[in-house]
Amino acid sequence: MVVGDASLDIDTLVIGAGPGGYVAAIRAAQLGQNVLVVDKENVGGVCLNVGCIPSKALISAAHQYESVSHASDFGIEVGEAKVNFGKVQEFKNGIVKKLTGGVASLLKANKVQYFNGEVMFINENEARVFNDQEAPRYRFKNCIIATGSRPIELKAFPFGERILSSTGALSLSEIPKSLVVIGGGYIGIELGQMYAKFGTKVTVIEGSDTILPGFDKDVSQVVAKKLKGAGVDVVTGAQAKGADATDKEVTVTYTVGDKEEKVVADYLLVTVGRRPNTDGELGLDLIGVKTTDRGLVEIDEQCRTSIPHIFAIGDITAGPALAHKAMYEGRVAAEVIAGQPSAVDYKCVPAVCFSDPECASVGLSENEAKGAGHNVKIGKFPFAINGRAMSLNATEGFVKLISDADNGLVLGAQIVGLEASNMIAEIALGIEMGATLEDIALTIHAHPTLGEIVLDAAEVALGHPIHTVSK
Known part of the structure; x- marks a missing residue:
């Protein structure tokens, strides 16, 4: 130079x-x-x-x-x-x-x-x-x-030794015994759940009424259930107010309605956006x-x-x-x-959360499709009755296809389950190419695979499912 x-x-x-x-x-x-x-x-x-x-x-x-x-x-x-x-x-x-x-x-x-x-x-x-x-x-x-x-740094929660951004949370030298996470979006859930698997007692404080607000409630509920089973405390509808940090721990004050609560942990992770x-x-x-x-x-x-x-x-x-x-x-x-x-x-930007189970979405959600004036038809199929999911002991979740009932066009999809991050690509390509439910249903999917759940969801929407009873 x-x-x-x-x-x-x-x-x-x-x-x-x-x-x-x-x-x-x-x-x-x-x-x-x-x-x-x-x-x-x-x-x-x-x-x-x-x-x-x-x-x-x-x-x-x-x-x-x-x-x-x-x-x-x-x-x-x-x-x-x-x-x-x-x-x-x-x-x-x-x-x-x-x-x-x-x-x-x-x-x-x-x-x-x-x-x-x-x-x-x-x-x-x-x-x-x-x-x-x-x-x-x-x-x-x-x-x-x-x-x-x-990462956004809040005045009430300045980043330091005990109050961490996502960057700090990725560089800890040891597994904390306890961790509070402010923000139940994808970063907070990914990192909080990761530490919970390693044995950390995790508390998630989220302002809205559900975690993972970018996904439909039926998707986030599957992850919420898994978090609860792992001993993670998820507090929704809560507002974090402040934190007092010492060289050994941090005390977080938050409110739920009119009630003030406190929780003490080794670290506080703040994930409220970027x-x-x-x-x-x-x-x-x-x-x-x-x-x-x-x-x-x-x-x-x-x-x-x-x-x-x-x-x-x-x-x-x-x-x-x-x-x-x-x-x-x-x-x-x-x-x-x-x-x-x-x-x-x-039109087709996929979003993925590497939670357990994974969440992925692409195209229009059910509410967005209805709001755009589409005559919406839904095809939903669970992992629980898929042979490959059973063999992997990973039966939580489902594939939900959103389509237009008048022309069969696939408008969007939401997936929660093992390998959702990879499965969403097929649907993204389908939307880009103007695929219909019938196009997906007529595409031969290898057996036994998780990808078959997409085919099964398309058949549910078309009204002639093979692997479940039509309602």
Whole structure:
């Protein structure tokens, strides 16, 4: 890198090397652009370093521990299972290192320049990138902003040694004896349930009347039942008021109705949402990029901001803060810059919670479909009477297909059960391709598999189920 005031010319500047940013950078380079990607932290962003990937590694370890502990259900005799949490963390860190190293290699292989530092816009065509050693200035033709988001920190619950964000909860050196979780959304439930499997006494405090508010109640109720069976206390309709932390514990005060309650735990995990990283020294306001009152960047269907050659993707734009949404938008932005007629279409963005059992949804929910004026027909089939689910001892849950009764089009789906995160992909593809219930029912599904439950749900909606009695 060159230090000084003379501007270096590049085609595309990508700010942020998370899932959206690195995908945008690689796709732009594939399309012939000279690309520089800048990130002040680590390649891979929150998802690979302190989010999706490390959390799933710990969740998988917790599942393994639980499986060994219940091996006798399958007639397998084993000794007492024990957790070496230090080695669990080593397992997690090894996966993170391998994946982030892989992304760095992909950037290099695609001839993408990488700068570890921050960005400050000088004007709408120039930016300074800087760290402790250097501060080169770049002139760019196009820019893709992919700076992501961070956990929301509440004044009443400042992050520290005993009050944790999701980042802190993933890096504990030992399994806590007790944990309070404020927020019953997917992050709170995933991490709370993970620690509960390792033996932590967990209390979840949620403001709404149900956990996992992004899913239908019949889906969240299946997870709530599993949490209760594991000894997790879930308090809904509750408002967290404050916390008193010492060097050994934290006391959380909350109210349910007019009644004030207190709970003491080793740690408090606060998961009440995320805030877009559009503030700080970046200088979006300086160059006139329009943002909402929530700090989200306004974009059109091609991810263009109010400045046509500056694009924004991922968590800093409206919509769910999901890595796969950011990746999708990154591809679109890179292709638009290259002159291709790409545009975003959010009809089919799947959402997944890696709870136990897993939850997944795509397309319209039942209420959304009715609200949109569809004559809704539902097909619902349980895991409990699927042979593969029985053989895996994983019979909780169901597949629910939402369709239009007038033309049979599949409008959406919600799944709760083992491998829901993988099963949802078939339905997402079906919605994208305009599939009907009959298309799914006439598709031969391998036996015995969990995927057959999707077929069975379609047959229920069509009125001629084979593996259950039609009502």
